[in-house]
Amino acid sequence: MSELPAKPVKKPKRVLPERFVSYKGVWVFIEHEHGHVHPVSWELLGKGRELADKLGVELAGVLIGAPGPKIAALAGETFAYGADLCYLMQDAVLHDYRNQAYTAAITTLVNTYQPEILLLGATTQGRDLAGSVATTLLTGLTADCTGLEIDLADRSMLSSRPTFGGSLMCTIVNLATRPQMATVRPRVMPLPVKDPKRPGRIVEHAFDLAEESIVTKVIDFIPDSRADKPQLAFADYIVAGGRGMGKPENFDLLFSLAKTLGAEVGASRPAVHAGWADAERQVGQSGKTVRPKFYLAAGVSGAIQHRVGMEGADVIAAINVDANAPIFDFSNYALIGNALELLPALQTAFAARLAQTRARVTRSAPKEE
Amino acid sequence: MHIAVCIKQVPDSAQIRVHPVTNTIMRQGVPAIVNPFDLFALEEALRIKDRTGARVTVLSMGPPQAEDALKKCISLGADDAILVTDKAFSGADTLATSYVLAAALRTLHEKQPLDLVFTGKQTIDGDTAQVGPGIAIRLGYQLLTYVSRIAKIDVQDSRIVVERRAEGGVQVLESRLPAVITMLEGTNTIRFADMPGMFTAARQQTQHWNREAIGITDLTQVGLKGSPTVVAQVFAPKPKAVRALRIEGETPAAMAEAFVDKLFTDYPQLEEALLEHLDQLAAQEQQS
Incomplete structure (x- = not known):
């Protein structure tokens, strides 16, 4: 590999429309299936903490699922891994991951609480959801990032990812829509140190779709035998x-x-x-x-x-x-x-x-x- | 029954080189192929065609030369090929791409109603896996990603049952047609083109649809203008600071021994962790 100096970041001239200026905060989607949080969510909270501190804003976990003691315990864990608050949406309809229901849940939360950044794991669930949410919100999404940074000059996120099968790296920006969305692969970011005493607050929001309006039904789940x-x-x-x-x-x-x-x-x-x-x-x-x-x-x-x-x-x-x-x-x-x-x-x-x-x-x- | 398969022509990334001085992609001589993941989608559609006599239309957004990729699909057994091509579409990110493909699919649907839209799991050049979900949202179709098996299709009743790869297992989903399916790789084996197929591909005209043909009037939604994400910088991956330490040894055995010794001298905590790990595995084995 040649040791060439990178070309400077060259941003196109795009202005953030007035309606997005008030969008604040960094969000991490907390992915969990069958009671287990995917570790990529904690890794993203670690990275999200860095980004939020640089921007001087709060870091939030976004937790969606069926009501019960399990999900409440997970909210506490998001604080331990660095979140200041946790948006919680619990409803029996959200028991299993389904694209339509989860897309509706996230877009409702985004439109209500207006974050500037939304990060998801590049897992089968995260990619399924991220593409749908970004298209619904008509915002930019960068897949499989290996590096995320903040440019304080305009508060934009610089998302780096390998391109052309990894032969080159590129940095992608999303200047004129919000939230700036990115997915990150598991194990790319280090797992942050857990602090069980870290406090945080829960913001609960109701889910307003009935089971009848969700078309796809989960009829079975066959776990991989380890x-x-x-x-x-x-x-x-x-x-x-x-x-x-x-x-x-x-x-x-x-x-x-x-x-x-x-x-x-x-x-x-x-x-x-x-x-x-x-x-x-x-x-x-x-x-x-x-x-x-x-x-x-x-x-x-x-x-x-x-x-x-x-x-x-x-x-x-x-x-x-x-x-x-x-x-x-x-x-x-x-x-x-x-x-x-x-x-x-x-x-x-x-x-x-x-x-x-x-x-x-x-x-x-x-x-x- | 009518099935559309969205494909992309991609450079064979295994053969891409980066120019050592200009730091740009050297495309010359790199063969263009049908995105390998899309072939699993095409094969699945063709299998449904074999069983039910469904009509299979392949569709691609791309420059005029992408016609070659569509012809390849015709040679394998697709009935029709449509190239969605217009200068205004260039520079599109996934959001702008799904806008154009959705418009083309709506046009196609008006000619013969669609029951299923297939895409590959992702492309090998962009690797995003975002266009399939984007199309489903824009068309209001049900989205079924990472499908490993189609268990049942009932066109009369508009029902479909699929197995989908989820984290830690397989989800069995029952859904409604029309649906967008992104097909998991390795789930089938693409057929070879036979002679009649190749003749058909050589003879058959690929339809070219531009923005007027698919009813696009708002140019702020397509191409570079319709793309919220923009590439701001391209750079070579960071070289790792350390250069590998060469392990010497007359024979493989001597080299192996020297290496293991050096490794555990440099990283004593690695040896400790490894021993602990092996103890844990042994304990687990005893339990089961």
Whole structure:
């Protein structure tokens, strides 16, 4: 990657219409399904806090769902993660996520309380909802942002995102409509530190659509059995393979090493396209964004498409026969050699080392019984 | 039954390079393809056609050369192709794009009523997944995104049952036609074009619809003017400050051993966390 200075931000001349000038505050949509908040919502509260502080406005969580003790508890959690207030809309109609009902709920809240920024997670729910809300409100929406900043000169949000499959980054602005909307992928922003004592206030607003007016009905929900689906996005240890793995059978070497490390197996786009690995395992711009403690890339060239999905890893090691492979530009360790030979060797080395450390720890700290 | 499939012609992003000096996209020689995600949508529509004899119209907003992508869809079995093209449409973001596509779909609906509109899950160049929802809102159709299976369609009764990928599971939804479906990838396998299909594609005229043809008079809604979002800056991704440390070793075994030693010397907390993680996994396994 060339180290070119970025061209300066060049904004088109657009004036914010008078009716939007009073729009204030940063909102984060709190996504929850079946009682679980998607962690991306807390990550967004962390980022939202930064933006709100810079603008000198309040940060709000937006919580929509069926009434009950669960949702009230979630409101408290939004404060712990940094929100000053929480807009709460509870109604039995909102029990399951449905596009029509949730779009109506959010647009009502936006039109009533008028925020300048609205952030959502780039999940299946967040993207479904964001596109519908933005079109209903006729406002701008930027998908899959990796960076959000405030330009204090005009209070606009600068949303950065990868474009053209990650070959380039671009900064997008929305100067003449409000709210400025953006979706952000899970694990792109760090999880903020939780402060359970942080106070906040709840603003409740009634939902005014009856069940009869919601066309689509949820007739069943089939949860993924955790065992047979890779949980890549939240894995702390990942070993990934690319085109350099040569053929599908060679992915067995990765699965074998993964077992030793308790890791998930990831794959680059070419490997997934070649059918060597399941699409669920794809890491990168058109796959998953991961943020593991340790990421090992074997036979991955390091195309930007892959890089944007994994460069947030704490420690990255890469195996490649080509010493000039771009992957080494953003790895901590370079193992230059044949992945098919190195992977079994690594498995042996890791197993030996871990067994040794475990033995030493047990010896030096005998059990108290 | 009438099905529209919205497709986009995109540059094959796997082959895109950035010019090292000017920092701009080098489009020369990059092949244009049908957005791969759209092919899953087309295949699903064609399967409904195979079962029910439905009419399948493919539609795309784009420059004149996007006709090639539409012809490809005809060769695979679509009945009609419409290119929505007008200089005024260029520079559109997703909001302005959904405005134009919705206008074109309304025009199409007047000619033969629509039951379903299919799109891909997202494009590979924009990656936004916003146009499908945008079309549904503008047309007032039901929106069914990330559909992995169409379980039932009852045109008489205007009902549809689909399975949709949600976070942590699959939602089974019953909804009403007309609906906009964005199809999940990997849910079917696109057929190959056969010889008669290729001949049809070569022979058949693609209809070109400009803004007058779809009744657009308000030019503030389309193209750059109708786009609230504007690209203010383009830049190369930030290079990571560290350059990888090269691990030496005569043999793979020696290199592996040197690496593991160096890794856990540099990051002792990583070794600790890893051991704890493995203990947890072992405990979980014992429980189940």
